[in-house]
Amino acid sequence: MTRLAAAVLPFLAFLGLSPLLLGAVTRVKSLFAGRTGAPLLQPYHDLRRLLGKQPVYSRTTTWVFRAGPLVGLGAVVAAGLLMSFGGAPALLPFPGDFILFASLLGLSRFATALAALDTGSSFEGMGAAREVTFAAFAEPALFLCLVALVRATGSLSLSGMLREGLPELWRAQGPALLLAATALVVVALAENARIPVDDPTTHLELTMIHEVMVLDHSGPDLAVIHYAASLKLFLFGALVVRLALGFPFSSPWPSLGVFLGGMALFATALGAIESTMARLRLDRVPQLLVAASVLALFALVLLLR
Amino acid sequence: MTLPALLIAAIVLTSVSGLLALAVPRRPALGQALACAALCAGAVLGSVAAVGALLAPVPPALTLPWGAPGGALALRLDGLSAFFLIPVLVVPALGSVYGLAYFPQARLGRKAVRLQILFGLVTGAMALVVTSANGMLFLAAWEVMALGCFFLVITHHEEREAQRAGFVYLASAHAANLALFAMFALLARLAGSFDFAAMTGLRAAWGPATAVFVLALAGFGLKAGLLPLHFWLPGAHAAAPSHVSALMSGVVLKTGIYGLLRVTGFFEAPPASWGALLLAGGAVSAVMGVAFALAQHDVKRLLAYHSVENIGIIVMAAGLALLGRARGDAALVFLGFAAAVLHVVNHATFKALLFLGAGAVVHATGTRDMDLLGGLARAMPRTAALFLVGAAAISGLPPLNGFASEWLVYLASLRTVYDLGPVPHPHFAALGAPVLAFVGSLAAACFVKVHGTVFLGHGRSRHAAAAHEARPAMLVPMLVLAAACVVIGLFPAALLPALAGAAAQWSRVAPEALVGPAASAGASAVRVSVTAAALAAVVLGAWLLRRHLLRRGPLGPPPQVETWGCGYSRPTARMQYTGSSLADALVGSFRWAFFPHRRVLPPRGVFPRRALYRATVPDTALERGIVPALAWTARMAGRARSRLLGAVQVQALLLAGGLVALLLWLALGGGAPW
């Protein structure tokens, strides 16, 4: 029974604690700004409020607009089935699952971009254009990081990569893993539309990327979109945290504890980055992502020697 | 009926099916329906033969004598041929059903009859190409197919665009045929006969083998549309009628891939450089193909460039299979071969689906320019939904079939870094994975652009306002293809054992060595299907929850208002993002490869009256490479043609001299290969 619980509990933590991660990031940013900020559980209240609201739809939209958030949520939850949280094996691991992981995130982006274009609004078209452009540069960077991890750990599955043996790997191949981890952090910032790629708190449509794509969604649709965004941030955070803090434990409970502590540290670091850095000019973002790919390529070259 | 007999019946039936269109002169619609039925019947017979061949322990073969020197009517249906035969027959059959509504004989008369005859002829020729086991028979069928396609391309021969595209196609097809003639002559010299059975297991010295490979790459690459030999593709596929484009893009290109696989399969020990060259060339073709596709606003040219991209992916997989053969790695051979062949089948389905959908749009609106369309999903909801399935499939998104074959390509390219075994691997092959990721995300961006610009939002011009739903005869083939995309995507594990058998026959690796990799890939593929089921379950659950929440609300159904436009009081449909705007940033990254023709009239003054922006991106290889080079050659040749050489007698003398030299060479040294 405890074995079953140990296998399912990380996934349930993923489903349940993701909005808390967002709340923690907002809290850290408020503290940096000298304010107390919203309570940590504010995202849950926001979700509940949105679920109770009546949505408003544009006359231009079709079923694609209504299906977009649902497909986005399904894709991210399915990706969570493949991810190993805190070193525990994923619910559906198999060799080559990280390829399906990246493709599911691509599916979620495809659905959101089409829902944005369905409104016939120039703002949302602009957001969709920027989002797919940056995704085109972020995907090879993500794959180069994952291929470097494949080479370093000798496993083709996310669960195999993030299981044990990470501390020895850092000792043996430290510089290469550091480069890959840096590139992974940059990709995580780009994919989740955080500073320096996009500012999630801006109110000017012309400066938005991800926020403007969901401008016309309201009510339960918007709740689903916010929840899916927090799930995606949790997934990338889990990857980075486990890579950095991959300590092997004999029992799963300390592992989970260290993982959740690491996620809290990740939230703090994210809040610090967002509070201290400015957003990049939009035409510099592809350069940033190409630089991340180059770092990951260098890490792979070092690992292949 | 034995399998070879079924095959011959299929080939004959499809080839002559077009003539049935002439059978009933007073009722042209019935004639066309009869021709279509005959083609479908031939397709069914051929597919049964192919499936039977996949299940049979020994590949069925048939040899009949033939008058041509060195030639024999030899047919062989091994695993590779069977996998190619099914799309070769099924896609044209669906295309001809589509043609019942798209190109009706009742309205178009002789043009439609010509098209029907050629359709059947090309199908029969292609079926013969993928099953022939003799070089001469292959070349004869290949010629028929190439010429038939030329006549199909110039169906609308009164249009200048079709004339030009047809001419470029004919020139490239002839160049390809020349290369193939030379290649088969060389192969026959090396093997001693034109029969494929004699050529199998060829051990050739470095010189002749390289010559064969280069000629094969030139000839089959021109046919398949591998960059930079793709220059004829965009024009030909855009100018032809849509079901012809579906045929050409979906299956005719694949005969080039078939030839490449077959010829490289002859050699017993292909060097690793072949695999590396195919991998690199395929990668370049994939990236540049999708980059050019992003820059187009003609929807059929865009789809043609996507064919270049997918051919690049298939050639990458074939290169990986050859690398596996060079290194003796059975798992890499299986993964590369299975990825290539599965992507051939998948691309045939979703590319045909996309072209048929584009044809429905062009038929309904009268224009191919995406930036004049928009909002068609309201007038053509079924076409839009089916096109969306094709768009998601070609972008490699789970749980459709594009993801299944691209996943195998990823696994193949990663094999070279992951397996830390004793056999040293070329590590650069692992770069295929990030390149494929780049290509996949660019393709997804391009199809967000296409689907979003054509079907979503508001109509941008009167063309869009005139749209109407496609007729059922046009929707049924699209539905069949979309269903195939979904089924293959949901159950990829089902095809892997058959692919392993075909890989064993192609590479002559012992089947037992491939069972292990096939089984492990199959187990992973089952998990992919389970994840897809979980995805569907979550989406369904979320939809039910949403429906419950919306019904429960006390305020009634959700109101419908105008899209938020930042409070702008007079918005028009032209203010939406166009397809060109969407792709602009990505196209800008590839500035160095494009040479657009731009015509810009910027707005002037405080209240501008007229402003114009028109940009097209022609094919760089054609406009900057081939046409200037040929023009230069023509100028040089003109200068070289002095008064002496211009005389007819001198030219005849040169011809006679060449003939005498050839005869002397044959008599003294050469000797005929048969």
Next chain:
Amino acid sequence: MTYWTGLVFVLVVVLDLLVLASSRLRGAIRTVAFQGAVLALLPLLLPAPAAGEHRVVHMVALAVGALVVKGFLIPGMMLWAMREAAIRREVEPIVGFVPSLVLGALGVAAAFTFSGALPLPAPELHPLLVPTSLSTVWTGLLLVVSRRKAVAQVLGFLLVENGVFVFGVLLSGFMPLMVEAGVLLDLLAATFVMGIVIFHINREFASLDTGRLTSLRD
């Protein structure tokens, strides 16, 4: 020790790529200065091929000298030249930032992959030494060839010198320290002269775009 030396080499290559990617000339100058300072301390980290007190004193002197020259004097001169010419950032170079980053990365990958096949006169002090030096030289050449502003080209020259220095550390048994000190002096003089030339180019043309140099007549 080998671990930290490897980390230093990786840092040097990462700094190379950073210089390729940056469009701000001040940041690039500081990055090259930092790289020079790190490399100045490199001979102290590697195992000495021949022990001897005389040797150690020379090595320490050379390290301190290189640190002062590469880390402070040369960047100081370049920043002075930039202040005089009042330039801020690099305009779009001949090869764009993204393609030059990609080319730099390909050069680094090739250097790391194929350096094992090169015939070397001295035994390897560290497996990452030769690839690092080749990557740095490649990056420097790329900068010289692809940038428009003279300051960026001088930075490229400095990177080439850094790369040659790394390679020279490998041959330090063969290359006497005097030669290395002489090269350093040569570098200082060249940069001084280039600074003066930059000042004059700017005064003549009110711009440091090297494309304008072709309009010189007599």
